[in-house]
Every structure is written in C-alpha cells, then in structure tokens.
Amino acid sequence: MIHRLWSRAAASVSAAALAAVLLAPTTPALAQTAPAAADPAAVVAAPAGSGPRLWVVKDEDSTLYLFGTVHVLKPETPWGSATLDRAFASADEYWFEIADLNDAAGAVPIIQAKGVSPDRPLSSLLTAEEQADLDAAARSIGATAAQLDPLRPWFAALQLAMASITKAGYLPQNGGDQVLHARAAATGKPIKGFETMPQQIGFIADMSEEAQLAMLRSGLKEFDQAPEFLGRMVGAWSTGDVDGLDVLIGQEMKAESPEMYEVMLTRRNTDWTNQIVTLLEGSGTAFISVGAGHLAGSDSVQAMLAKRGVAVEEVRD
Numbered sequence: 001m002i003h004r005l006w007s008r009a010a011a012s013v014s015a016a017a018l019a020a021v022l023l024a025p026t027t028p029a030l031a032q033t034a035p036a037a038a039d040p041a042a043v044v045a046a047p048a049g050s051g052p053r054l055w056v057v058k059d060e061d062s063t064l065y066l067f068g069t070v071h072v073l074k075p076e077t078p079w080g081s082a083t084l085d086r087a088f089a090s091a092d093e094y095w096f097e098i099a100d101l102n103d104a105a106g107a108v109p110i111i112q113a114k115g116v117s118p119d120r121p122l123s124s125l126l127t128a129e130e131q132a133d134l135d136a137a138a139r140s141i142g143a144t145a146a147q148l149d150p151l152r153p154w155f156a157a158l159q160l161a162m163a164s165i166t167k168a169g170y171l172p173q174n175g176g177d178q179v180l181h182a183r184a185a186a187t188g189k190p191i192k193g194f195e196t197m198p199q200q201i202g203f204i205a206d207m208s209e210e211a212q213l214a215m216l217r218s219g220l221k222e223f224d225q226a227p228e229f230l231g232r233m234v235g236a237w238s239t240g241d242v243d244g245l246d247v248l249i250g251q252e253m254k255a256e257s258p259e260m261y262e263v264m265l266t267r268r269n270t271d272w273t274n275q276i277v278t279l280l281e282g283s284g285t286a287f288i289s290v291g292a293g294h295l296a297g298s299d300s301v302q303a304m305l306a307k308r309g310v311a312v313e314e315v316r317d
Contacts, residue, residue, distance in 0.1 A: 050239045051081045052176075052292065054315040055302060057276070061283035064276060065091065066301065066312070068292030069176025070237050072162075072230070074169045079176060079238050083317050091287035094184035095279075098200060099193030101181045106197045114205035115155035122149050122156060125213060133220040140223070141167060153212035154204050157219050161226060168227035170234075180289050194272050194290070203263050211259040218256065237292045246297035266299050273304040280310065 055066040065087045073079075100106070122145070123131055134156075135145035141163040148156045172178060184191050219226065229248075236244035254261040272290065279286060294301055302312040 051084070052079055052237055053240050053242055053295070054084055054087060055295070055312050056087070056315050057280065057305065057310055057312050059280055062280050063090075063285040064279060065285075065287045065315070066295060067176075067180075067287065067289050068237065068295040069180065069289055070234050070292055071175040071177055072165055072170040072172050073174040073176065073234060074171075075174045077174070077234060077238060081317075083315060087315060088180065088183065088287050090285050091189065092284040093190040093192060093286050094180070094187075095192050095194065095286055095288040096177055096181055096184075097193060097195055097290050098197055099191055100197075101178055103197060107201050110198045110201050110205065111155065114202070115152055116150050117152050118150040122151065122153065122216075125153065125209075126217075130217060130220060133223070134216075137164075137220055137223040140164075152205070153209065153216040154207060157212070157216040158204075160223070161219060164223065164226050165230055168230075170227065170230055177289050177291075180287075184287075194275055195268070203268070204260075207259060207263055211257055211263075214257050215260065242296045245292055246300075249293035250297040250299070265294065269294055269299055269301050269304055273301055273308065276301070276305065277308055277310065 052068060057064040057066065067084065067087075070077075122134065126134060131145055134148065137160055138144050138148055141160070143163075148159070151159065166172075181191070222229075233245065233248050235241075236248060250261070250265060253265070272294070276288070290301070297303070305312050
C-alpha cells in the first residue's frame with residue numbers, strides 16, 4: 001500500500017486553504033510569499049483527444065456543469081479545452097468549494113486555534129525514529145523538527161507536504177480552481193461556495209489525533225516521493241482517467257484512514273449533493289468546480305446524485 005495520506009489531504013482541500021497553510025504565521029521558517037493571483041485570461045491548452053472530464057445535470061429549466069480540478073499544478077500542465085470553455089462561458093453563476101479563494105487571512109484564526117498546541121508537542125507523540133524522520137524532512141525545506149514541535153499533527157503534515165510540493169513546482173495559484181475562479185471574477189457574474197474557509201480547515205483539524213498522526217507518519221515514511229505521487233494524480237486527472245484518480249485518492253485513503261475518507265470525501269460530498277439538488281429546484285445555468293477526487297468513485301457527487309434520482313451525463317465534444 002502506498003503511504004500518501006498527506007498528499008491526498010492536500011488534494012482534498014481547496015487552493016485557498018492550501019495557500020492559507022503556506023502563509024500561516026506560526027512557523028516562520030516555512031512561511032512563503034503570498035501566491036500571485038491567477039491570470040483571468042489564462043488558458044491552458046489541452047492535448048487533442050484528452051483532458052479532464054466534464055459532467056452535466058439538467059432538468060426542465062436548469063443546467064449544472066460539474067468539473068473536477070487539482071488544487072496545485074505546474075503552470076505547464078495541459079488541462080483546458082474548447083468544451084470546457086463553452087460550458088464555462090454559458091454559466092449564469094459559478095460555484096466553488098469556497099467562494100473567496102483569495103481570503104487566506106480568513107483562515108488564520110482557526111489555524112491559530114486548532115493548528116498549535118505547545119502543551120502537547122509533536123515530540124511527545126512521535127517515537128525517536130519518527131522524530132528523526134520529521135527533522136530530516138523539515139531540514140530538506142529549510143526548517144527543523146524543533147520549529148514544528150508546537151504544531152498539531154495535521155498542521156505539521158500539511159505544512160511539510162505543501163512545502164515539498166511547491167518546491168517541486170506545484171503551486172496553488174496554478175491550480176484549476178484558482179484559474180477558473182479568476183475567470184469567473186472577470187465575468188462579473190455571481191460566485192458562490194459550498195463551504196467557508198473555517199469550515200474546510202476545521203474538517204481536517206477536527207479529525208481525531210490518531211487520524212492526524214497517521215497522516216503525518218505516512219507522509220514521513222516516503223516524504224521525498226510526495227511530488228512524484230502528486231504527479232501521478234495530475235496525470236490521471238489531466239487525461240480523464242477517473243478510475244485511476246479514484247484508486248490514487250479515494251480507494252487508498254479509504255483503506256489507510258477510513259476516518260479521513262469519511263471526513264474529507266463522503267461527508268462533504270453528501271452535503272454538496274444536497275446543495276446541488278436544491279440548485280436544481282431553481283433555474284438557470286451554473287458551473288460547479290470542486291476537487292477532482294470528489295467526482296470519482298462509488299461515493300462521488302455523481303453517484304450520490306444518481307441515488308437521489310438525478311441523472312448525470314458526461315459532456316463530450
């Protein structure tokens with residue numbers, strides 16, 4: 001079994017939340033420059049005959065497009081398409097995991113409240129071997145285990161994961177949701193969110209300490225391979241391999257940490273499905289963009305909609 005819980009966690013929260021983790025003031029050694037806003041005119045060309053999947057839900061007076069993104073990408077990743085552009089342009093409003101993807105500051109209070117616990121440092125939770133692995137990982141990105149010691153396991157895990165991933169060139173500002181959010185903002189049409197920033201960070205911060213430690217330990221075991229694993233996820237997503245994406249994100253997360261799977265995918269997908277069903281009761285066209293892992297597998301948003309009697313079809317050229 002491949003140990004990549006923190007990469008999957010990074011794939012399961014929005015670019016806004018990931019940027020907030022990068023910018024959090026609790027660990028100065030890991031703090032990074034604020035990500036540049038995505039270019040509203042950015043268009044990334046997709047190779048002919050491939051590209052991320054796009055789905056649509058329709059009734060008599062509503063059309064809802066569903067598109068999955070990866071929240072951190074290299075700028076050269078091919079993922080755009082004429083089909084995607086047409087669907088996006090036709091929307092009356094846009095839905096993202098979080099409405100304001102650039103409000104990283106909004107996450108600071110919850111990170112300060114739930115990301116740090118000096119009275120229960122990491123050194124009291126990890127074995128000597130794990131502490132050594134933590135120090136080695138931290139030093140590879142310019143920090144030390146001592147600097148991470150006051151952090152809760154979830155926060156230390158995401159800080160290390162994001163520092164490693166961004167060092168390899170995967171950046172939140174290049175993520176699909178950031179680019180599409182910038183395009184949506186440029187249209188002047190309404191932008192809405194399924195969740196708030198505090199809610200989203202709270203999901204992972206409120207996991208049991210056992211689940212948080214499992215995420216941290218699994219990442220430390222193969223720290224150097226996190227960018228390679230993310231590259232595999234991006235490759236599956238960018239070529240439309242939904243089944244492969246489900247294996248890499250959903251199935252292995254479910255096997256390694258049922259609690260994380262329930263918190264980060266099943267529970268949220270259920271809530272989003274309820275909101276989408278409510279949207280269908282209205283009228284008009286909406287473009288919905290969420291993390292690609294939420295649109296893959298037996299507990300995907302599409303599967304949950306189908307169980308509610310809502311037909312979901314793939315959009316093809």
